[in-house]
Amino acid sequence: AQSVTQPDIHITVSEGASLELRCNYSYGATPYLFWYVQSPGQGLQLLLKYFSGDTLVQGIKGFEAEFKRSQSSFNLRKPSVHWSDAAEYFCAVGAMLTGGGNKLTFGTGTQLKVEL
């Protein structure tokens, strides 16, 4: 069975500082990996995804993530955090469905707080 671990429940960074959110996964085959962001009371917005190819993935809002198979990790990074980045971040691993699409398993999330 697939699983995702986000070791950090809360992270606080200063605006302008760099950010790295950790994500480790367990999956029997080549994983489909995602990072989503959720603002309070809102749905989820996809930041980026990895399916294959280049292990460094660029996403929206200046985020990037690097897939490291040897470490079973897919950490999210941003070189300079903005106050508007404060939100909950979820890492997810997907199991492909017959005919396309993914059934997602989410990590427990990391709450990001940005200090001005």
Add this chain to the structure above:
Amino acid sequence: GAVVSQHPSRVICKSGTSVKIECRSLDFQATTMFWYRQFPKQSLMLMATSNEGSKATYEQGVEKDKFLINHASLTLSTLTVTSAHPEDSSFYICSAPVLVGGTEAFFGQGTRLTVV
């Protein structure tokens, strides 16, 4: 891009009543949709997979008679919380995988259910 619309965004109901939540794919067809539940400050837990034209598949521990799922068409899935209790209060989110050339899921905005 593909959009998933969820309605209502917020609902308050009395204990013992039933509440219906709709999930629509607006510009694509979805033979499969997923329903998630999210408790405060926790991750999304998959409740069930909604399948167009057939019965939903429920995750272990989810009461199928309490959470009725109907996937009436290729663009609409509904979740009905029957005989609601205060412990059913939660944030419910649907998602739909984009099948045509897609390998990701799009999420609805979520429904905040409060049972009083």
